[in-house]
Amino acid sequence: MTVKEKLNMEMEDLITYGPITIVAFGDSVTHGALAGCIDYETVYWNVLKQKLNALRDSIPVNVINAGIAGLAAGNSLGRMERDVLSHHPDLVIVCFGLNDVNGELADYVAGLKTIFKACQDCGAEVIFMTPNMLNTYVADDVDPNFRDYAAVTAEHQNNGRMDLYMESAMAAAKEMGVTVCDCYSQWKKLYAEGADVTKLLCNRINHPDRPMHKLFADMLFDCIMGTETFEPKALVNTMYQEEKAE
Template sequence: MMRIVEKIRQKNENYHSGPIPTIVFLGDSVTHGCFEIIEGTKRTLEVVCDFEAVYHNQFKKILSMVFPFAPINIVNAGISGDTAQGGLQRLERDVLRFNPDLVVVCYGLNDSNKGKEYLNEYLDSLAGIFLELKKHDIEVIFLTPNMKNTYISPAIKSLPLIEMAKLNMESQINGTLDLYIDSAKELCQKEKVVVCDCYEKWKKLYHSGVDTTNLLSNFINHPNRPMHKLFAWSLFETIMF
């Protein structure tokens, strides 16, 4: 059980026990709350955001069910299109200023699209994030992401979306994303960072014959709403058990 649980438990039992526990979620478009991608009016492509369905909101609902009297601050520090390098650069502005008790870091989807030659940039950025958080005695969880598309869905009609799907599919099926996530988990083991391994769960679904591409709301890289609950429950299990 992580320290954040004890802080929430104390707050649940005694309103005056201390500051309201704060959890920050640092990541890319999945953390941001992005789902479908549609052809827009002001720009070529627009993203549908659903902050009710995003996994950290579902996670908060689970915590509120178990600890019904404890207020909990959830900070969404996800930015669509972001990478681990971007997360490190904005750590002070978007994370540390909130004095969080726990930070959940989720990167790898956009990073892996750069190719295997940028793996060290990804790992160095993650290491920098972990180091800064440890300096401030902040608990950290590395949340591994979902799988990306393994084929071009016939539901994708727009040419820009097809090109985006091709890029993401390539990094998925040629093993680049696997390499990124496996390397990140090795880094976490070395740095003693807790891992919530949802990517492994997606891989098991895939190898069991599940059409994981059909579990993506944009058929490229954004999980659909029900699959966000997989992240939420996995995080709950990670901090509690």
């Protein structure tokens, strides 16, 4: 069953199929990193969880945070069984790219394809969420310890390298029938309209601020729920129920 279908389950189906389980698999953005702190309340997957429960709160929505800061798709493969597949997820949200852009493009695409296939083989829905843009310049208020790295990421963004990685990743996802939630293009649109995207990164390098996490959640919500009107069923019976005779 899809997440949308499970959200409208009757009590009998909830007993049979269990609560909704979503795994968010990614890097520091999924981990919840901002600037010098971790925020598990406003991270995109938690906002998404709240939005889903607001539709019909009688169906539990459990989200597993499988984001680890600093990692890329390739060096996350070894933890997939423990962090993702063992939870038997209904949906896996995959978001890598911000660290991968420092490595080889072929390794990034191969890593994503391996992740996509493993998730599909376990019966989960898969959404590839493209990440935010990187900084476009070295901001005056960037942490001095990361000023040199900020120059590197700005170059990756400005010379088209990040664009190439995102285009290649989306092509791989579409080739494998994976839904794409293209947040990166939304960032590019904001940039084209004159937004200072570096200021939307709370660490001025690659960690989106809280409002932009909400943007991710809103776009994921739309991917999950689609365009058809969702008519939530009545609240399930939460009181004691005697076992029915066979």
